[in-house]
Structure formats: structure tokens, C-alpha cells
Amino acid sequence: MVKRIEGGVTAAKGFQAAGIYAGIKRKRKDMALVFTEAPAKGVGTFTTNVVKASPVKWDMKLTAESETIQAVILNSGVANACTGVEGEVNNRRMAEAVAKELSIPLMSVYTASTGVIGKQLPMDAILTGVPKLVEELDHSLNAGTLAAEAIMTTDTYSKECAVRFMIDGVEVTVGGMAKGSGMIHPNMATMLGVVTTDLAISKELLQEALSENVKHTFNMISVDQDTSTNDSLLLLANGMAGNKEIREKNEEYKIFCQALNIVTTDLAKKMAADGEGASKLLEVQVLGANTEEEAKCLSKSIITSNLVKTAVFGNDANWGRILCAMGYSGVSFDPDQVDLYIESNVGKLQLVKNGMATNYSEELATKILSASEVKAIADIKCGKASATAWGCDLTYDYVKINAEYRS
Amino acid sequence: MVKRIEGGVTAAKGFQAAGIYAGIKRKRKDMALVFTEAPAKGVGTFTTNVVKASPVKWDMKLTAESETIQAVILNSGVANACTGVEGEVNNRRMAEAVAKELSIPLMSVYTASTGVIGKQLPMDAILTGVPKLVEELDHSLNAGTLAAEAIMTTDTYSKECAVRFMIDGVEVTVGGMAKGSGMIHPNMATMLGVVTTDLAISKELLQEALSENVKHTFNMISVDQDTSTNDSLLLLANGMAGNKEIREKNEEYKIFCQALNIVTTDLAKKMAADGEGASKLLEVQVLGANTEEEAKCLSKSIITSNLVKTAVFGNDANWGRILCAMGYSGVSFDPDQVDLYIESNVGKLQLVKNGMATNYSEELATKILSASEVKAIADIKCGKASATAWGCDLTYDYVKINAEYRS
Numbered sequence: 001m002v003k004r005i006e007g008g009v010t011a012a013k014g015f016q017a018a019g020i021y022a023g024i025k026r027k028r029k030d031m032a033l034v035f036t037e038a039p040a041k042g043v044g045t046f047t048t049n050v051v052k053a054s055p056v057k058w059d060m061k062l063t064a065e066s067e068t069i070q071a072v073i074l075n076s077g078v079a080n081a082c083t084g085v086e087g088e089v090n091n092r093r094m095a096e097a098v099a100k101e102l103s104i105p106l107m108s109v110y111t112a113s114t115g116v117i118g119k120q121l122p123m124d125a126i127l128t129g130v131p132k133l134v135e136e137l138d139h140s141l142n143a144g145t146l147a148a149e150a151i152m153t154t155d156t157y158s159k160e161c162a163v164r165f166m167i168d169g170v171e172v173t174v175g176g177m178a179k180g181s182g183m184i185h186p187n188m189a190t191m192l193g194v195v196t197t198d199l200a201i202s203k204e205l206l207q208e209a210l211s212e213n214v215k216h217t218f219n220m221i222s223v224d225q226d227t228s229t230n231d232s233l234l235l236l237a238n239g240m241a242g243n244k245e246i247r248e249k250n251e252e253y254k255i256f257c258q259a260l261n262i263v264t265t266d267l268a269k270k271m272a273a274d275g276e277g278a279s280k281l282l283e284v285q286v287l288g289a290n291t292e293e294e295a296k297c298l299s300k301s302i303i304t305s306n307l308v309k310t311a312v313f314g315n316d317a318n319w320g321r322i323l324c325a326m327g328y329s330g331v332s333f334d335p336d337q338v339d340l341y342i343e344s345n346v347g348k349l350q351l352v353k354n355g356m357a358t359n360y361s362e363e364l365a366t367k368i369l370s371a372s373e374v375k376a377i378a379d380i381k382c383g384k385a386s387a388t389a390w391g392c393d394l395t396y397d398y399v400k401i402n403a404e405y406r407s
Numbered sequence: 408m409v410k411r412i413e414g415g416v417t418a419a420k421g422f423q424a425a426g427i428y429a430g431i432k433r434k435r436k437d438m439a440l441v442f443t444e445a446p447a448k449g450v451g452t453f454t455t456n457v458v459k460a461s462p463v464k465w466d467m468k469l470t471a472e473s474e475t476i477q478a479v480i481l482n483s484g485v486a487n488a489c490t491g492v493e494g495e496v497n498n499r500r501m502a503e504a505v506a507k508e509l510s511i512p513l514m515s516v517y518t519a520s521t522g523v524i525g526k527q528l529p530m531d532a533i534l535t536g537v538p539k540l541v542e543e544l545d546h547s548l549n550a551g552t553l554a555a556e557a558i559m560t561t562d563t564y565s566k567e568c569a570v571r572f573m574i575d576g577v578e579v580t581v582g583g584m585a586k587g588s589g590m591i592h593p594n595m596a597t598m599l600g601v602v603t604t605d606l607a608i609s610k611e612l613l614q615e616a617l618s619e620n621v622k623h624t625f626n627m628i629s630v631d632q633d634t635s636t637n638d639s640l641l642l643l644a645n646g647m648a649g650n651k652e653i654r655e656k657n658e659e660y661k662i663f664c665q666a667l668n669i670v671t672t673d674l675a676k677k678m679a680a681d682g683e684g685a686s687k688l689l690e691v692q693v694l695g696a697n698t699e700e701e702a703k704c705l706s707k708s709i710i711t712s713n714l715v716k717t718a719v720f721g722n723d724a725n726w727g728r729i730l731c732a733m734g735y736s737g738v739s740f741d742p743d744q745v746d747l748y749i750e751s752n753v754g755k756l757q758l759v760k761n762g763m764a765t766n767y768s769e770e771l772a773t774k775i776l777s778a779s780e781v782k783a784i785a786d787i788k789c790g791k792a793s794a795t796a797w798g799c800d801l802t803y804d805y806v807k808i809n810a811e812y813r814s
Contacts, residue, residue, distance in 0.1 A: 051734030051742045082730055084743065084763045117727020118764050229731050306713070307809055314810030320524025323489055324636050327458030335458045336491065356491045357525050396803050402714055403721030 001165055002259045008160030009034050010144035011175030013198040013240040017143045018136035019150030022129030024077035024115075024122055029150035031126070033133040034072040034194055035102065040238035042069025042110060043207035045214050047231035053081035054091035055111040056232055062107060063207075069236055070108040072194055073098045073130070074151050076179070080113040080121050081229040090121040097130040112192050112232050114153055114179060148177035151192050154276050154401055155179050161266040163259045167252040168243040172199045174259045178233075180271030193218070193233040195263060199256055200239035201246040209257050210235045217264040218271075220296065220389045235260075272390035273373070277397030280372050282312050287379040287386045294331045295387035301329035302376065302389070309394035312374060317342060317365035319351045322376060339379040344371035408572055409666045415567030416441050417551035418582030420605035420647040424550045425543035426557030429536030431484035431522075431529055436557035438533070440540040441479040441601055442509065447645035449476025449517060450614040452621050454638035460488035461498040462518040463639055469514060470614075476643055477515040479601055480505045480537070481558050483586070487520040487528050488636040497528040504537040519599050519639050521560055521586060555584035558599050561683050561808055562586050568673040570666045574659040575650040579606045581666045585640075587678030600625070600640040602670060606663055607646035608653040616664050617642045624671040625678075627703065627796045642667075679797035680780070684804030687779050689719050694786040694793045701738045702794035708736035709783065709796070716801035719781060724749060724772035726758045729783060746786040751778035 010017050014037040024030040044063050046056050062069065073094055080087050095109040113121070137143070148158035162175030176195035201209075210233070218233060239245065246253050273281035284302045289295035302308055305325040311318040319340055327335065340352035346368045350358050368374070417424045421444040431437040451470050453463050469476065480501055487494050502516040520528070544550070555565035569582030583602035608616075617640070625640060646652065653660050680688035691709045696702035709715055712732040718725040726747055734742065747759035753775045757765050775781070 049731065049734035050736075050739060051730050079727070082727055082742065082759075082762055082764075084761075117725075117731060118759075229727075229734060306805075310806050310809035313806065316810065318524075320486070320489055320636075323458050324456065324524060327456035327636060329457075332457060335489065352489075352525075354491075355489055357489075394806060396806050398713075399717055399720065399801060399803050399806060402717035403723065 001255065002163050002262060003165070004262065005162050005164050007141040007162040008144035008148055008175050008177045009194055009196045010139055010141055011162035012173040012196045014038050014238050015196045016137040016139050017147040018133045018138065019146030019148070020129060020132050020136060022132070023125040024075055028152070029146065030075055030077045031129040031133055032074040032147035032150035033098065033137065034147060034196065035137050036070055036196070036236055036238040038238045038240050039068035039070050039108065040236040041201065041203040041206050042066065042234065042236050043203065043210050044232060044234045045210055047229060049229050051082065051229045053079055053113060053230040054083060054087040055080060055113045056230060058091050058095065059110050059112070059232055059234065062110060066107045068108055069110055070104045071098055071102060072110040072112060072234055074112040074192060075121070075126065076151050076153050077115040078113060078119045078121050079115045079117050079230050081117045083118065083120050086120055090123055093123060094121065094126050097127055101131055101134040110234055112234070114151060114192050114230050117229060144175070144177065151177070151179040153179065156274055159267050159270040159274070161263045163262050165255055165259050167255055170242045172241040172243060172256070173197060174263050176263045176267055178267040178271055180274060192230070193267060195233070195235045195260070197237045198239065198241035199237050199246070200241065200243050201237050201256065205246055205249070205253060206235060206237050209253070209260055213257065213260050213264055217261065217268045220268070220300070220387070269390050272392055275392035276401045277395040278392030279313060279395050280374055280393050282391045282393060283373070283375040283388060285375065285377045285386065285388045287377065288381045288383060289385040290383040292385045292387055295385045296389070297331050298326050298329050298378065298380070299387045299389035301325045302378070303391035306394055309391065312369060313393035313395050315366045315369040317351055317362065317369060322378065323352070326378065333380045333382055337381045339381070341377040342368050343375040343377065344368045344373060346371055408662065409570050409669060410572070411669065412569050412571050414548040414569040415551035415555055415582050415584040416601055416603045417546055417548055418569035419580040419603045421445050421645050422603045423544040423546050424554040425540045425545065426553030426555070427536060427539050427543060429539070430532040431482055435559070436553070437482055437484045438536040438540055439481040439554035439557035440505065440544065441554060441603065442544055443477055443603070443643055443645040445645040445647050446475035446477050446515065447643040448608065448610040448613050449473065449641065449643050450610060450617050451639055451641045452617055454636060456636050458488065458636045460486055460520060460637040461490060461494040462487055462520045463637060464495070465498050465502065466517050466519070466639055466641065469517060473514045475515055476517055477511045478505055478509060479517040479519065479641055481519040481599060482528070482533065483558050483560050484522040485520060485526050485528050486522045486524050486637050488524045490525065490527050493527055497530055500530060501528065501533050504534055508538055508541040517641055519641070521558060521599050521637050524636060551582070551584065558584070558586040560586065562681055564681060566674050566677040566681070568670045570669050572662055572666050574662055577649045579648040579650060579663070580604060581670050583670045583674055585674040585678055587681060599637070600674060602642045602667070604644045605646065605648035606644050606653070607648065607650050608644050608663065612653055612656070612660060613642060613644050616660070616667055620664065620667050620671055624668065624675045627675070627707070627794070676797050679799055682799035683808045684802040685799030686720060686802050687781055687800050689798045689800060690780070690782040690795060692782065692784045692793065692795045694784065695788040695790060696792040697790035699792045699794055702792045703796070704738050705733050705736050705785065705787070706794045706796035708732045709785070710798035713801055716798065719776060720800035720802050722773045722776040724758055724769065724776060729785065730759070733785065740787040740789055744788045746788070748784040749775050750782040750784065751775045751780060753778055
């Protein structure tokens with residue numbers, strides 16, 4: 001019903017994008033623009049960090065007050081966080097430049113920044129960059145990719161995903177881009193992400209779909225337990241697909257939520273797999289919990305344990321660390337009931353039965369853990385709720401990248 | 408009033424100790440025994456992890472049921488956690504062997520284990536080790552050091568501390584040993600620690616003194632946010648100093664609490680500084696909080712941030728990461744009011760004033776952070792409460808040690 005297609009933010013009808021080098025970073029692309037020809041409903045989820053970057057505060061205001069959104073201006077290199085009044089003025093000037101060049105209202109321009117905290121935006125570069133971006137705007141899938149590349153910081157590859165489905169006899173597309181890497185422990189939000197769709201839908205339902213969605217996708221990944229000051233996930237729906245506007249939680253709404261889930265889960269997993277220094281993706285599934293909340297809490301406790309992450313890096317089936325991380329999660333369970341498995345493309349292996357080691361082969365365990373995508377499954381046999389979390393291993397490169405980030 | 412002296416668990420009157428190689432680990436000492444000639448009041452604080460090792464369960468039972476304690480048997484190499492009924496039987500057999508050799512009641516023998524989770528104790532080595540330990544028991548300070556060495560795992564040095572003070576015209580001594588290194592994020596307890604004193608005091612007050620103490624000492628350190636399955640801090644008071652037994656919170660009780668605080672703070676800081684792979688001790692002080700609880704929460708959030716820890720390793724005054732960690736701590740404060748300083752033996756430097764960077768010298772900041780003991784001070788200017796937490800940097804060696812721990 002929902003099928004994956006090529007592309008990202010320009011996959012849906014009426015969306016254009018651009019990504020350029022404006023001189024904020026030393027060499028790589030550093031500014032991106034997303035534009036929708038028809039004004040779109042715009043919603044977002046944002047960081048829960050008390051310290052919020054200027055663009056986050058701006059976008060929260062627009063989400064509450066603006067009927068429609070027409071553009072998103074993004075930059076990498078400087079986060080515009082902890083920059084005081086000057087930072088807010090600079091953020092507004094960036095949005096004003098876009099509004100002027102595109103002849104659209106100031107209050108229809110979302111902003112997003114990522115990079116070093118505490119530095120002011122280099123306004124010369126920004127203001128020279130905006131007209132260039134507008135000139136480069138394009139419908140092509142390649143333009144979407146250029147935008148996805150321009151928001152990268154320590155990411156090693158750009159992250160895009162798109163899907164297509166039919167409702168009311170019309171084709172609807174959902175596409176998105178995101179950047180992650182470090183300071184990744186989203187809470188009610190993520191690092192920078194922009195998802196676009198040509199679906200017609202009410203703003204209320206659009207926000208509800210997104211808020212519900214992130215609980216199972218971006219909020220279930222962690223690279224280093226650090227919730228950033230700039231986490232923003234923006235979703236624009238411009239209605240150009242031509243479907244009858246969705247105003248209730250009908251069958252069409254459910255299909256859209258499925259489609260959105262495919263896009264955001266894909267972007268979230270790519271973000272986890274490309275965590276700073278990561279050599280592999282770690283997926284943790286907890287089964288048999290009493291409530292979904294408890295299953296989430298257990299799976300996130302495992303995925304964030306430095307000791308689990310280093311063991312996974314070392315291809316070491318040190319399962320005691322998994323049980324230990326479950327034990328301090330705050331969730332109550334009977335350790336003597338726990339079953340534990342590991343799985344990858346090499347095969348599946350039960351390490352623990354009823355809280356104690358099975359007579360498993362360490363050699364096979366190491367082989368399974370040597371794959372580039374590794375899964376751990378813990379069954380606590382209490383109830384029927386389950387949850388999945390995604391993370392990555394902790395490597396020498398994480399330390400290297402973060403000990404030297406600013407130099 | 409309270410003065411520091413040489414020694415550890417054998418510093419107080421009537422305490423003997425021994426540490427030997429029994430064959431549990433490949434080469435290094437792996438069993439220790441602490442013995443008090445006069446039966447002592449015994450109290451403890453233990454891990455809050457749902458997964459509790461057999462010795463933890465045993466010691467909790469003894470603390471509740473036994474009038475007096477006379478010995479503590481400890482081993483390193485195997486944690487005896489996640490070992491089921493066999494693990495509990497083995498733990499009891501270890502205690503029985505000590506009780507028999509010393510002709511003391513079984514229920515007066517505390518046990519403690521540290522090492523790999525999920526492996527059974529090698530009982531041949533343990534049962535051969537116990538008589539040897541009893542034979543080696545000695546009053547000397549050196550015997551205390553041998554015991555402190557025998558409980559080490561990935562620790563790079565043994566941890567001891569002792570102090571002496573006068574009450575009722577008699578000399579009272581408090582001395583202790585501890586081991587830490589990895590899986591260090593104590594919660595109402597710590598890794599293995601034994602503190603001895605010849606003070607005469609009621610069991611109730613002894614427990615209260617210890618429980619209050621750990622909130623400010625061992626519970627304020629973190630190496631990797633992993634709360635172990637084996638955390639135990641044991642405190643024995645044998646009354647041999649000859650003071651009138653303390654039965655109320657009088658002046659003498661306060662002096663004892665001060666002395667205990669010096670010993671446990673010293674051991675806790677040594678544990679943080681010797682965290683797995685650590686190259687330096689990081690102390691974080693939060694001032695101006697509304698409540699002590701909030702100050703603790705903020706300081707622990709900073710001390711546990713992987714991004715702060717790697718920046719400290721890289722001698723990089725990346726203060727945005729400190730503000731970020733404060734921001735997601737769950738404590739509400741005004742980011743635009745925060746002042747931030749770093750300090751070491753090189754000097755003190757203000758990095759942030761009212762939430763924004765001062766015009767500080769990056770060169771001087773790097774010099775300050777290059778010291779082996781580094782302090783960060785954050786003033787949030789809300790109220791009058793403060794707290795201090797201790798941790799260490801995150802280095803290549805942490806990853807190395809934990810990716811290869813079992814091999």
C-alpha cells in the first residue's frame with residue numbers, strides 16, 4: 001500500500017530545495033533551503049532541553065501562531081544556541097532575508113541551525129548565502145540531496161527517505177531529510193529533520209500525527225544520551241496531492257501515519273547507525289513488558305549503556321552488562337525470568353534463559369556481533385507490551401571526534 | 408580536630424586484614440579478609456539495581472538480622488551476579504568456610520564479590536583461599552593495603568584512607584578501603600567499600616550516619632552511568648576505642664560524621680579519578696540552586712555527559728556542552744543567568760557570564776584543563792543550595808578496556 005521511492009524533501013509535489021556552501025564552515029556545504037509553492041500547514045516537535053537555541057524558540061512561536069509555512073532555512077556549522085539577544089536578532093535577520101527574496105511573509109519562514117554552541121552566526125556569510133539558495137531552488141531529487149548534505153555536521157552520509165501511497169484516487173508522497181551524529185538522545189524531538197508531504201490535512205491532525213510518531217521513532221534512538229539544544233523535526237503538508245483534506249482519524253489518516261512512520265523510522269535508524277564514531281547499528285527489542293512505557297524504558301537503558309556499547313564494539317557477548325542496564329532502568333521485573341537473544345544476518349542465538357547463561361558458543365556469538373547491524377532481544381515475560389530502540393556502539397572514534405570537535 | 412593518618416581498614420583498634428592470590432584471576436591478588444577481634448556493629452548501603460548479586464542479598468539479610476558482625480570476606484574476578492541458586496549456595500559456602508576457620512557465627516560474616524557477571528565462583532580456589540587468608544591475618548597497615556589490592560579489578564591503584572580524632576578523652580580511628588573503576592554510578596551505595604572504626608555507637612545511629620554520608624560522597628561520583636549489580640559499602644564499628652557508646656546525635660556523633668565524611672569523600676574521589684581509562688579527575692560544583700536535590704541533579708548531569716567528558720579529555724573549553732547537559736537535567740533554571748568557571752592548580756577562569764561567553768583566552772582555558780584535577784563551577788543564581796559531583800574524562804582507554812574486558 002505504502003511503497004518506498006527515491007528522494008527526500010523534494011519528492012512530494014510542489015516542494016523545491018537547495019544546498020550550497022556559504023562560508024560558515026571551512027569547506028563543506030553549510031546552508032539549505034526548502035520551499036513549497038503552495039503555502040503548507042507546518043508543525044514541529046522540538047527539544048525538551050531547558051537551553052533552547054534561537055531557531056527553536058522562533059519555530060515554536062511560528063508553529064503556534066502561523067496559519068501556513070512556506071520555507072525552511074537551515075544552516076550547519078553554528079548552532080546559534082547560548083547566544084543571547086544577538087542570537088535572536090541574527091535568527092530573525094536570516095528569516096527576513098529569505099522572506100524578502102521569496103516574497104513571502106516573514107512568519108512563514110521556519111529556521112534551523114546546527115553546530116557549535118555559543119558562537120554567533122556569521123551574518124555576512126548567511127546574508128550572501130540566502131539569495132544564492134533562492135537562485136538554486138529546484139524540484140529535482142538531486143536538489144533534495146544537496147539540501148540533506150548541507151545540514152550535515154559530523155554525519156558521514158546524508159539521510160533521506162521517501163514513500164508514496166494512494167488515497168481518494170490521488171497519489172500522495174511523504175519525503176524527509178535529517179542530520180544526526182552526536183548529542184543524539186532526542187526527547188520529544190530530534191536533531192534537525194524536515195519532512196514534506198503534498199497531503200491535504202488539518203493542522204491539528206498533522207501535529208498529532210507527528211507528535212505520536214516521534215515517540216516510536218526519533219525518541220527511541222540514542223547515540224550518547226545528550227539531548228541537544230537544537231533538536232527540531234519539522235513537517236510541512238502543502239495539500240498539492242489534491243486529496244480531500246483529512247479532518248478526522250479515518251482510514252486515510254491511518255495510511256498517512258503508516259507512511260510517515262516508514263520515513264521517520266528510516267531516518268532515525270540511519271541517524272543511529274551514523275552516530276559519531278559508530279561502527280555498527282544496535283537495535284534493542286524488549287518483549288513481555290507490562291506496559292509500553294516500561295518496555296521503552298528498558299530498551300533505552302540498554303541502548304544507552306556505555307558498557308553495552310563498548311562490548312558491542314568489541315564483538316563481545318558480555319550479556320551481564322545488558323541485564324545490569326535493565327536492572328538500573330527503574331523498571332521492576334524478575335531477573336530470574338529473563339531470556340536474552342542476539343541476532344544479525346549471521347543468525348540468532350539465545351544467550352540467557354531464565355536469568356542464567358545458556359551453554360552458547362562464544363565463537364558464534366562473536367560472529368553474530370561482528371555484523372554491521374546487530375539486534376538484542378530481551379523477553380522479561382511479565383506482560384504483552386514491547387518496544388524497540390536504536391543506537392550504536394561506542395568506539396575510539398567517538399572519543400577522537402569529540403575530544404577534537406572544535407579544533 | 409579530625410586528622411588524617413596513614414592506613415586503611417586496619418588503622419582502627421582491633422581490626423586485622425589479609426589479601427592473597429587464590430587463583431580466581433590469572434595472576435593478581437583476588438581474595439581479601441577483614442576481621443575484628445571484638446564483635447562489631449555492622450551496617451551497609453547496597454546497590455539499587457533490580458539485579459542484585461548473591462553477596463548483596465546475603466549482606467542485606469545480615470544487616471537486618473545480625474546483632475554483630477566479625478568478618479568480611481571479599482573476592483575479585485567473579486561478581487557472583489546472575490548465577491541463580493548455585494550462586495547463592497556458593498556465597499553461603501564461602502561465608503561458612505570463614506566462620507569455621509575463625510570459629511565465629513556464620514551470620515557474622517559479610518561477603519562481597521566483584522568481577523565478571525554471569526560466571527559461577529570457582530569454589531576450589533575460594534575454599535583453598537580461606538584458610539590461607541586466616542593464616543595471613545595481621546594488624547599492620549601493610550595487611551590493610553594487601554586487602555585493598557586484592558579487591559581491585561581494572562583499578563590502577565588501591566584506595567585507602569584513615570583519620571583519627573579524640574572524643575571522651577579517647578582516640579577514635581576511622582579507616583577504609585574501596586575499589587571502583589568501571590560500572591561506576593553508585594546509587595545509595597557504591598562499588599565494594601569497607602570502612603572500619605573502633606568507635607562505640609548504636610547500630611541505628613551507625614546506619615543513619617552511613618546512609619546520610621553516601622548521599623554526598625559515593626552517590627555523587629560517576630564513571631559511566633552504569634549502576635553495578637554488586638555495589639556494597641560496609642561499615643564496621645567494634646567499640647574498642649573505649650568511648651561511651653554514642654546513642655544520640657550529640658557533639659561526638661557530629662565529629663564521627665565529619666571523620667567518616669573525610670574517609671568516604673577521599674575514597675570516592677580516588678574512585679572517580681581512577682575511573683576506567685581516566686586521565687583526570689573532574690569535579691563539578693553547582694551553586695545558587697533552589698534545593699540541594701536540584702544542585703545534585705545538575706552536577707550529576709554534567710559529570711555524566713559523554714560530550715563533556717570527551718571535551719575535558721581533549722582539554723577543550725567547550726562550555727556549550729556543560730550548559731546543554733544542565734539543560735536536559737530536568738531542573739528548571741534561567742539559561743541567561745548562568746555563570747560558568749573552570750579551575751585547576753593553573754588558575755581560575757570565567758568562561759560564561761549570564762549565559763554568554765566572556766572574552767576568555769582559549770589558550771589559558773586549555774592550560775587549566777590540562778591539569779590532572781580539573782574543576783567546573785556553575786552558578787545558576789536561583790537560590791542558596793549547592794552540590795559537588797566527581798567524575799573523570801572519557802578516553803580511548805575506556806573504550807579499549809571495555810571492548811576487551813573479558814578477552
